[in-house]
Amino acid sequence: MGKYIIKRLLQLIPILLVVSILAFGLVRVLPGGAAVAYLTARNIAPTKESIAAAEEYLGLNQPLLTQYFIWLKGAAAFDFGVSYASNKAIAPEILGALRNTMGLAAAAMVWLVLISVPLGIFSAKKPNSAFDHFSRGFAFLGASAPSFLVGFLLVLLFSVKLNLLPSFGKRNFASYIMPSLTLALGYIASYSRILRNSLLENMRSTNVLYARARGLKEKRVFSAHTLRNSMIPVVTNFCLSVGGMLAGSVIVEDVFSWPGMGRLIISSIEARDYPMIQAYVVIMALLYITINLVADILCAAINPKIRYEA
Amino acid sequence: MKKKKLLSLIIAAVMLMLTFAGCGSQTSEQSGSSAEAPQDAKDDTLVMCYADDIGILNPHTYDGEMFAQDWVYEGLTAFSDNKVVPSLAESWDISEDGKVYTFHLREGVVYSDGTPFNAASAKKNFDAVLLHRDRHNWMESLNQIADVKAIDDKTLQITLENAYYPFLQEMTFIRPVRFCADATFPASGDTAEGIEKPIGTGMWMLKEHKDGEYAVFERNEKYWGKKPSFKYLKLEVIADATTAVSALKTGEIDMIFDIGHILTADAFNELKSAGFLTYISGPQATLALALNTKNGHTSDLKVRQALLQAIDKDAICKSVYDGLRSPMDRLFSTDLPYCDTKLNTTYDYNTKKAEALLEETGWLLDSGSKFRSKNGDTLSLEYCYISTDTVSKTLGEVLQSMYADIGVEIKLVGEEPNSFYDRQKSGEFDIIVSETWGNQYDPHSMVASFREPSHADYRAQEGISNKAYLDDLITKMLVETDETKRQEMYTEIFNILQDNAVYIPVCGSTSLCVTAKDITGVVFNTVSDIPTQSITRTAG
Numbered sequence: 001m002g003k004y005i006i007k008r009l010l011q012l013i014p015i016l017l018v019v020s021i022l023a024f025g026l027v028r029v030l031p032g033g034a035a036v037a038y039l040t041a042r043n044i045a046p047t048k049e050s051i052a053a054a055e056e057y058l059g060l061n062q063p064l065l066t067q068y069f070i071w072l073k074g075a076a077a078f079d080f081g082v083s084y085a086s087n088k089a090i091a092p093e094i095l096g097a098l099r100n101t102m103g104l105a106a107a108a109m110v111w112l113v114l115i116s117v118p119l120g121i122f123s124a125k126k127p128n129s130a131f132d133h134f135s136r137g138f139a140f141l142g143a144s145a146p147s148f149l150v151g152f153l154l155v156l157l158f159s160v161k162l163n164l165l166p167s168f169g170k171r172n173f174a175s176y177i178m179p180s181l182t183l184a185l186g187y188i189a190s191y192s193r194i195l196r197n198s199l200l201e202n203m204r205s206t207n208v209l210y211a212r213a214r215g216l217k218e219k220r221v222f223s224a225h226t227l228r229n230s231m232i233p234v235v236t237n238f239c240l241s242v243g244g245m246l247a248g249s250v251i252v253e254d255v256f257s258w259p260g261m262g263r264l265i266i267s268s269i270e271a272r273d274y275p276m277i278q279a280y281v282v283i284m285a286l287l288y289i290t291i292n293l294v295a296d297i298l299c300a301a302i303n304p305k306i307r308y309e310a
Numbered sequence: 311m312k313k314k315k316l317l318s319l320i321i322a323a324v325m326l327m328l329t330f331a332g333c334g335s336q337t338s339e340q341s342g343s344s345a346e347a348p349q350d351a352k353d354d355t356l357v358m359c360y361a362d363d364i365g366i367l368n369p370h371t372y373d374g375e376m377f378a379q380d381w382v383y384e385g386l387t388a389f390s391d392n393k394v395v396p397s398l399a400e401s402w403d404i405s406e407d408g409k410v411y412t413f414h415l416r417e418g419v420v421y422s423d424g425t426p427f428n429a430a431s432a433k434k435n436f437d438a439v440l441l442h443r444d445r446h447n448w449m450e451s452l453n454q455i456a457d458v459k460a461i462d463d464k465t466l467q468i469t470l471e472n473a474y475y476p477f478l479q480e481m482t483f484i485r486p487v488r489f490c491a492d493a494t495f496p497a498s499g500d501t502a503e504g505i506e507k508p509i510g511t512g513m514w515m516l517k518e519h520k521d522g523e524y525a526v527f528e529r530n531e532k533y534w535g536k537k538p539s540f541k542y543l544k545l546e547v548i549a550d551a552t553t554a555v556s557a558l559k560t561g562e563i564d565m566i567f568d569i570g571h572i573l574t575a576d577a578f579n580e581l582k583s584a585g586f587l588t589y590i591s592g593p594q595a596t597l598a599l600a601l602n603t604k605n606g607h608t609s610d611l612k613v614r615q616a617l618l619q620a621i622d623k624d625a626i627c628k629s630v631y632d633g634l635r636s637p638m639d640r641l642f643s644t645d646l647p648y649c650d651t652k653l654n655t656t657y658d659y660n661t662k663k664a665e666a667l668l669e670e671t672g673w674l675l676d677s678g679s680k681f682r683s684k685n686g687d688t689l690s691l692e693y694c695y696i697s698t699d700t701v702s703k704t705l706g707e708v709l710q711s712m713y714a715d716i717g718v719e720i721k722l723v724g725e726e727p728n729s730f731y732d733r734q735k736s737g738e739f740d741i742i743v744s745e746t747w748g749n750q751y752d753p754h755s756m757v758a759s760f761r762e763p764s765h766a767d768y769r770a771q772e773g774i775s776n777k778a779y780l781d782d783l784i785t786k787m788l789v790e791t792d793e794t795k796r797q798e799m800y801t802e803i804f805n806i807l808q809d810n811a812v813y814i815p816v817c818g819s820t821s822l823c824v825t826a827k828d829i830t831g832v833v834f835n836t837v838s839d840i841p842t843q844s845i846t847r848t849a850g
Contacts, residue, residue, distance in 0.1 A: 032728020040731055042372030043838075045448050047762045053444040086365055087373040087504075088521075096521060152552055159560045167556045168548055169523060257548045259522030267362075270727060 008293050016285060020075065023281035024068050027274045035060060037272035038084050058084060071278065080279035085271040090279050094264065098246070098283070100170060101253075101260035105245035107180030108187070112238075116188045120195025121227070127200060135192055142189030151182040151255035168257040179256040183249055187241055194237060198230035205229070232299055239295030243288045353847055355542040356829075357563045358840075361549050361570045364525045367508035367516060369488040370439050370501040376484045376838040377569065378545070381527060383488035383510035386413055386432075386466075387481045389750045389836055392645055394478050398427060398489060398511065399466075408473025408791040413466045421491035422515045422530045429460035435489045436468075438501045445502070450758060450788065451480040452487070472789040475796065476754040483750065484838060513538055513843065523547055539831075539846040551577060558586065558824060564847075565825040565832070567840045573822050574700075575632030587825045591834035592645075593818020595748040596638050599693075599741050600766050600813055603773030606740050607689055612667045614811035617741075618657035620664035620716045621709070627817050630704050635817040641807060642746060642753045643818060648800040649753055653808045664716050675717045682717040690719040691740035694733050697724030702743050705816070709741075737769030744770075745819060748837030757784055757803060774810040 035054040039046045055061045059070070074081055080090035123132040158178060159167035166175050202208060203226050211221045248262025261280070268276040365374035369383040388397035399413035419427040436458040439446065446452045454477070457469040470477065481487060491509040495501060508516050513535065514527040527543040546563055548554045551572040557563045558581065566573060582588040601608045601617065608614055623637035639656065642649040673682040673689050682689040693709060695702035703724055710720040720741075725733075733739050744766055747756045760767045761781045771777055780803065787799035807813060823832050831844035 030728065031726075032732050036731055036735070037728055040727070043376070044372060045759050045762065046731070046735070046764050047448065047759075048764060049444065049447050051764070053447070057445070086363075087371070088366065093521065152556075155553070155556045160556055163560060167560050167562060168553050169546060254550045255553055257546070257550070257553055259547070263522075263549065272728060 005293070005297070008296075012286070012289055015289060016282060019285040020072060020278070020282055021068075023278045024071065027272070027277045028064070030269075030272060032272060033060075034058060034084055034272040034274050037270075041085060041271050071275065075279070075282060081275040083268075083273055083276045085268060085273040085276065090276055094261075094276070094279050094283060097248075097259060097261045097264040100258060101246055101248045101262070103170075103176065104180055104183060104252075104258060104260060105242065107176040108184040108245060109242075111181055111184035112187050112191060115184070116191035116195065119188070119192035120199065123192065123196040124199035124203070127196075132196075135196070139189040139193050142185045145185070147182050147186065147249065147251050148255050150185055151178070151252060154178045154182060155255070170258060175256075179252050179258055182255070183245065183252045191234060191237065195230060195234050198233050199226060202226045202229045228302060232303055235298050235302065236295055239291050239298070243284075243291050246287055246291075247284055354540060355544055356540040356565070356842070356845060356847070357544045357546060358565050358567055359546045359548040359554050359557065359563050361547070361572055363522050363547055364519070364545060366505070368501060368505045369490045369494070369508075369510060370435070370486045371445075372485060377840040378525070378527075379488065380484045380512070380839045381514040381543075381842070382508050382512045382516060383484075383490060384512050385481050385483070385488050387478050389479070389482035392647070392749055394482055397482075398432075399481075402478070408475065409470045411468045411470070411477060412461070413468070415464045415466060416534060417464065419511055419534045420532050421493075421509050421511055422532055423491055423493050423509045424532065425491050425493070427489060427491075427511050428463045429466045430463075431492070432466050432489060433458050433460045434492075434495070434499075436487070438495070438499065439486050441500055442502050446486050448759075449480055449483065449486070450474060451477050473791045474789055475791070476788070479750075479754065514543060517542070536843055538842050540842075543842060555581065558826065559584070561826065564829050565823065565845075567832075568822045568824075569837065569840060571819075571821070573824070575634050578634065578822050578824065579632060581824045585827060587827060587829065587832075589823040589825075589832045589834070590634055591821040591823075593636065593638065593643050594821060594834070594837045595752065595819040596641055596643065596746045596815050597635075597817050597819050598638075598641055598744050598746065598813045598815045600739075600744040600770035601811065602737060602740050602742075602770055603810060603812055604737065604769070605773070607691060608740050609773050610671055611811060612671045613673070613689075615657065616664040616667040616716065617713070617718070618811050618814050619660050619667070620718070621712055621814060621816075622659050623816060624659075625712075626705065626708055630701065630708055631817065634822065635820050638815040638818050641804070641813050641815050643749075646749065646752050647754075648797055649804070651797075651801040651804060654805050655808050657811070661716055668716065668718075673717070680714065680717070681719040688719060689717065690721060692721050692723045693741045693743075694723045694725070694730060694739040695743045696727050696730045698726075699743075705743070734766035734769070735764045737766075737772065739766075739769075741814075742766050742770070744813070750836040750838070753800065754788070757800075758788060760784060770812050771807070771810075774806070774812065776806060780806050 035051045035058060036046045038054050038058065039050055044050055059067060071081065078091055080094070082088065083090050083093060086093065119135045119138070123135040126132060155167045155178065158165040165178055169175055208221060208225050211225050246261065248260045248265060250262035250266050252258065253260045253262040265277070265280050268280065360375065362375060364378040367374045367379055367382055369379060384397050386397060386399040387394050389395070398416055398419060400416040401414045403412045404410070415427070415429060415432065421427060440452065440455060440458070443452060451474060454470040454472055454474040455468060456471050459467045461467050489511060490501070490505070493507060494505045494509045496503055496506055511534070513530050513533045515530050516525065517528040518526040524547060525545045527545070529538055529541050531537070546557070548557060551574065554563070554566050554572070555577050558566055578588060601614050603609055603614070608617070627633060627635050627637050640653060644650040668682055668689070672684045674684065675682050693706045695706060697703070703722065706720065706722045710722065713720050733742065746752050759765055760771060761784055762768050771780065774780070783799055783803060787796055787803065790796040790799060819837070821834055821837070823834070825832060828848050829845060830848055831846045833841050833844055835841045
């Protein structure tokens with residue numbers, strides 16, 4: 001196991017190198033140059049002279065390869081340079097946004113576990129019961145309702161009408177409730193269904209039959225055999241969505257004015273903030289790879305049949 | 311086997327925890343900062359919102375939000391009611407040849423940290439700005455400065471290369487010529503590298519700033535002029551207009567001063583009927599459509615004249631802007647300096663005349679076809695706008711139906727901002743949405759920019775026969791010292807544009823403001839500032 005993890009970690013290096021080249025190259029083929037976007041964002045009329053001046057102090061007049069290596073050297077030491085848009089150091093800015101998004105994602109995970117696990121279990125225990133139908137309806141609704149609509153409806157009810165929760169921002173614990181629920185809703189819908197189906201499948205499996213034949217209590221059969229095996233697809237999917245959640249949800253962040261990764265990246269793309277976009281891509285790649293690794297380890301822990309060899 | 315399993319579980323747990331490590335520290339920092347937030351009664355704080363963070367408040371660069379820079383820093387002159395008025399300079403003398411400006415600085419002005427504002431400090435600021443002339447070359451005044459001298463403690467003398475007449479007006483601009491205290495300068499003295507802390511002479515001081523979330527300003531008790539009535543001004547970052555409306559309804563914010571133009575007419579009217587106080591500014595700029603005079607079907611003057619006459623601006627103001635804007639029939643409002651002139655040509659709404667013009671040029675409507683054609687070519691024009699700008703899109707749709715009535719097809723080309731700017735630069739458009747720069751810059755800054763090839767205006771005008779003459783005229787006008795002659799030159803410039811039907815002025819751009827019922831004293835000034843001096847909260 002240890003060897004396997006080390007091998008996976010070593011694989012990070014070539015992957016990140018390729019990602020860095022892609023990120024660096026792709027931002028530069030976007031229509032509209034960084035210098036013009038830089039000037040326009042500052043209400044400076046772009047003229048030939050002002051564009052040349054901007055390119056000079058942004059360092060865009062140097063050969064591409066030089067630019068890449070200067071950036072790579074900094075990035076290796078976690079110094080991603082200065083944002084074109086805000087003129088602030090990128091690492092703290094992106095980490096601040098990442099932290100806010102992580103906070104939101106963590107809160108969404110709580111909703112996810114609190115709601116989707118019971119929904120899945122109860123639906124599976126009595127398939128095609130009224131509760132199962134309700135949970136199916138809920139899943140359809142949750143998966144198809146756009147998050148800006150859900151978000152604004154929640155705000156309308158809990159902030160404007162009832163005045164219970166803050167309508168925007170990240171001020172206190174209560175601020176987390178609505179945005180995280182909005183973010184979680186789509187995931188809850190699919191997880192409860194995945195869990196239900198996986199449970200139903202496992203209930204029919206032979207090891208459950210043998211467990212019953214051995215005279216084990218129904219509770220033990222469920223927790224030790226059925227539920228455990230059913231968690232594998234859920235955990236895999238769950239870890240994949242952690243990546244998605246950390247990438248930031250532009251819509252949820254916009255609706256609740258949440259200063260997270262989604263808003264940061266959208267505004268950075270619009271501002272052609274090359275160093276910020278590059279840093280975002282590299283950091284997200286790093287996170288995705290880490291989370292996938294965690295998912296693999298978790299699955300191995302749950303199911304002894306899965307073994308990773310170095 | 312068991313041991314291995316346990317080990318892998320622990321590794322996974324630790325990695326997950328590392329991933330979420332940030333969350334815990336997040337909460338503690340938050341409670342820490344809220345403890346620092348002003349604890350005064352709500353009455354003492356005015357809460358507003360803006361779609362973006364205020365950014366770095368450096369007076370000499372362009373990274374922050376202009377209105378916030380304007381709250382903290384002041385210029386030699388200020389812009390009020392479309393006029394240049396004294397600010398840090400109480401008065402000034404201009405030499406006969408128009409090249410030497412002697413500013414008499416206001417007595418008793420101090421920066422918010424108590425250090426005096428004097429000629430030496432003013433010169434230090436000028437020097438810092440002029441260190442990077444190339445970054446400010448859009449502002450002709452700075453290109454023209456030959457010398458800045460502190461004559462005595464309260465007299466500052468600026469010598470120009472040429473008698474550049476808009477100098478005093480450009481000194482009202484929010485950036486880059488505003489003044490900061492010594493404490494703001496970094497050790498190197500070069501503010502372009504960054505600032506220590508934002509200290510100006512303005513009526514507000516930055517007290518607390520949480521990136522991307524909010525900023526709190528505190529009243530500058532040392533301010534030389536009329537101080538604002540609120541002790542604190544809190545600016546929440548709210549990106550979405552619907553969120554801002556909800557926040558106003560819940561009382562979390564006191565007002566939406568919408569210089570970012572995010573509020574829709576629907577939202578504005580809904581708030582109005584819900585009992586909130588609503589304000590509409592006068593026209594602060596002109597929304598116009600620039601026509602390409604060089605390429606495509608619009609290169610024909612008669613086609614352009616037809617387009618100008620087939621547009622029902624009253625209907626547009628009613629349907630697109632819900633009556634919140636008024637039609638404009640010229641590029642620059644007559645309220646602006648040099649703009650109250652008689653134009654030779656006018657284009658009234660008259661579809662009959664428009665159709666006749668198109669017939670004259672050979673664009674004929676075949677029976678059975680919706681659009682005019684000539685030699686197998688359809689009269690089809692591209693209308694270019696930024697796709698996220700829903701109002702421009704609606705305007706395009708209305709134009710589509712208006713121009714269809716005279717047999718002209720309009721294709722909507724909505725793109726992300728940078729592609730749109732590319733079109734402005736390259737001139738790849740038939741009709742492009744455009745706006746004048748705003749009352750502080752109009753007409754002189756915008757007219758000066760007509761000479762720039764990288765601008766939509768230059769591209770639009772490129773096809774008119776006397777473009778070279780027009781550019782030359784502008785250059786001469788900017789350094790003309792005789793007031794009457796300058797006025798004549800402006801009139802000629804405006805007439806060239808009007809006769810050639812380069813622009814379709816649509817309506818005056820207005821700013822909106824909505825406040826809670828207990829907030830009064832809202833006034834508007836320019837497109838880029840938020841005047842807070844007179845805003846008060848009424849009791850009860």
